Amino acid sequence: MNGAESLIRALLDEGVECCFANPGTSEMHMVQGIDAVPGMRAILGLFEGVCTGAADGYARMAGKPATTLLHLGAGLGNGIANLHNARRAGTPLVNLIGDHAIHHVPYDAPLTADIEGVAAPVSAWTRTSRTAEGVARDARDAVRAAMAPNPVPLGNISTLIVPADCAWGPTHYRSGETRATAARPAVPEAAIETVAVLLNADCMLLLDGEALGEAGVRQVGRLVAASGAQALSSTFPARVDTGPGLCEIGRMPYFTEQAREAMERTRHLILVGAEAPVSFFAYVGEESSLVPDGCEVVRLAHRHEDVLGALEALADAVGAPAEGDAVSGERPNLPDGELSMRSFCTVFAALAPEHCIVSGDSGPGAAAYPALQAAVRHTWLNLTGGAIGQGGPAATGAAVACPDRQVFALLGDGGAAYTIQYLWTQARENLDVVTVIFANRSYGILDIEYRRLGINEVGATAASLFDLSNPDIDWVQLAGSLGVPGAHARTSEELTAALTRGIAEPGPFLIEVPLGR
């Protein structure tokens, strides 16, 4: 057995069984290892950002890491933007990166690069294997590090760099060791007691992490029923499970003035796996913190702690009812006529299947969140790190993790363009993902932000840098070229027909709508 095979066996023993791959020559023995050992599903992406984004989406749904398999420093580089997003999400993820054989590195062949340096800004754990015998242990350590309860800024990305000679060199492997489990530290009782005393209708529970999984949201519903407190998620949480039968979860607004307004009557902001809200960007003369004067910030639990246990203990401490607040749930009627953001949201809420998954990295997509929450149980995956081009790849990974659930990707045209190669992977793997492209032919957010920065005169150059027309991208044609059928929808009826078809047909589908702002 060579190092590569021991690596794959160790990963499987740790429960890692999916690899989003774009390998090159230096990763060929790892490819051979995947071939030789049954159980590791390998999925090809045509661009590394697709692989890293898919691994993020997969782990958010599967609750355990996938690996990527990428080619040296340049391949890892192409994956950095979605690794940034995954780091922010706290997603467990293991990058496998090949390197030249150790003796070959000093020769500085063209692909030689400082791979550890490329990995560092996004990785909580980075190691370069030194021997074939050590590769299996390195792989176990990588998975365990990815599953460790790390505080927020660190994230949970492990990057294991495997020189070719460590992959091809001989070794042994002994299976059957105990699989690592990640025990989250308990929240101090004092924190629970403190919050129990002050919890009332002037409080806001700001939720993230485990608080937004189904079990967490149930406990939040109990707390809302008992106290009348507001329950909001962070602006961009990694995953939210909501809908009828579960407590309504609002969302901290993105724009600073709206966020401040949301907290206007909040006396205590209670952080439940979340961080205190800050401005996404800095603006001249504005404060970075969005917490209003007179609002006290109280921490119930950090995201890496036992958030769920803390919520349950708190609900019991305040004598909350067993069954909490819940959305009653009703499907809206299908609208007709002109397509608008409002009618889009209505059609979407009317047709989205029960237990669907929505992956969004755009403002227009986020607009559908309240309507969907009122209509159907679902899981919503957000863009956590602000690097657009994540929604399509994340939807791809989510569909791999959950083959029985319909997945939607709600994407802006600007964001979709970064990683559009994900469509090909969806076609190849026949994944049930319906992509909606909001084709407003612009980086709409930049036009807004430009004015918010106090620049009211948009000159010709600035306008050209916000503009995605000239030429207009035909997203349906683009999808077709990559093996994904699609349709344009310009009216509510056309959207209804297209969405119905996309949901009914197996495999991926794309709908282009002329919406955005």
Add this chain to the structure above:
Amino acid sequence: MNGAESLIRALLDEGVECCFANPGTSEMHMVQGIDAVPGMRAILGLFEGVCTGAADGYARMAGKPATTLLHLGAGLGNGIANLHNARRAGTPLVNLIGDHAIHHVPYDAPLTADIEGVAAPVSAWTRTSRTAEGVARDARDAVRAAMAPNPVPLGNISTLIVPADCAWGPTHYRSGETRATAARPAVPEAAIETVAVLLNADCMLLLDGEALGEAGVRQVGRLVAASGAQALSSTFPARVDTGPGLCEIGRMPYFTEQAREAMERTRHLILVGAEAPVSFFAYVGEESSLVPDGCEVVRLAHRHEDVLGALEALADAVGAPAEGDAVSGERPNLPDGELSMRSFCTVFAALAPEHCIVSGDSGPGAAAYPALQAAVRHTWLNLTGGAIGQGGPAATGAAVACPDRQVFALLGDGGAAYTIQYLWTQARENLDVVTVIFANRSYGILDIEYRRLGINEVGATAASLFDLSNPDIDWVQLAGSLGVPGAHARTSEELTAALTRGIAEPGPFLIEVPLGR
């Protein structure tokens, strides 16, 4: 005036007048600066790898840097692969990266990242501005660093990170200071004398950098005429100017056994701006160095030295004739019938216009190099760092730098998929680039390398990771969706018709050929 405007003025004063941009909110004041100051051409890319690859191609042709304008660490991350290639090429390039306002960084907003950390592995010079008053000086320093004579592994990429408050803060700017010039250090006379004594038909001149520009190639022709020495370029030089009237420049083969064979009768390998050849990847039991036993390596000039001056001094020292060896040049006849790599090369050599530019990042593309060299004067741009997905963006930048020259991009389908968004920029800017996609529906090189690594049994998983069919990408349809017309060419006649049309029509064009291996 704010910092951003002073930045743009400083760049223009240093001769930088082209910006390949994919900005976000944190770069809006720099966008405003470009708008406010006439002279900086801003070109939008839909993906940052397009911007960095285009800046590389631009600088290789213009001989001076362009800037990129990218969004924080994630945006820079997306540009890393082509920055790796540009670093290997020694291309002067200035990245402008926005950052949060300095006071905002500690709040760890979602897009906060270690930008200097992302920049480090590809940059020879990295700085984060600290004040608005300092931005103009930082910009000048960045350009000067990019133009400095740096040794090979360092490269010539400068990354200037501009926090938003440094861009929006007030400052003054005084124009008219002296523009920096990069003086390359002279080659020691002893090196020239040493080579002059031993130069004969048993020598190989291994060329890179300035030796491969038109003036360098003329001096090489003199040396070949005087000595009968072989003249080869490195395997992947950044730029070669050759064709009829200039000395024939062979190319050091990529595959190790062919490279060793090429040097079989070489007694002295003379490095002229090049490095001694090493294996691209490591193979079990093979040496990294490709220089055969009994072949002595002698350095005439490092790439960052005055290579041209050294060549001229050497030619004079050996009494070389004023007019050296030169290719006579003849256009081949147009073939008909079945399309093969051979007939492709013939059609291409028959039709490519005088002084065209070819950008290639694929094996099949490289096959056309000898035929073109025999037929027409041209400039050939290579993939220097092995990170595929560079040819299309580099062609885009070359076309911006040289609007009067026909540009070709000869791309493998695997490589083209990484950065296919470049087509949209070509359509928007109406650039005269004909892309040829060699659609062999596979990562052909991996299939070859797999077997070279001694793995002769290709299992189902490995096969699936090399395979680009299922689904087949329709490259003509894909180009059409991005605003670029195109044609399939399945016979020599169809290729002749498509190439003739692509060359004749203004703006970009794409031809898909079912070739590769």
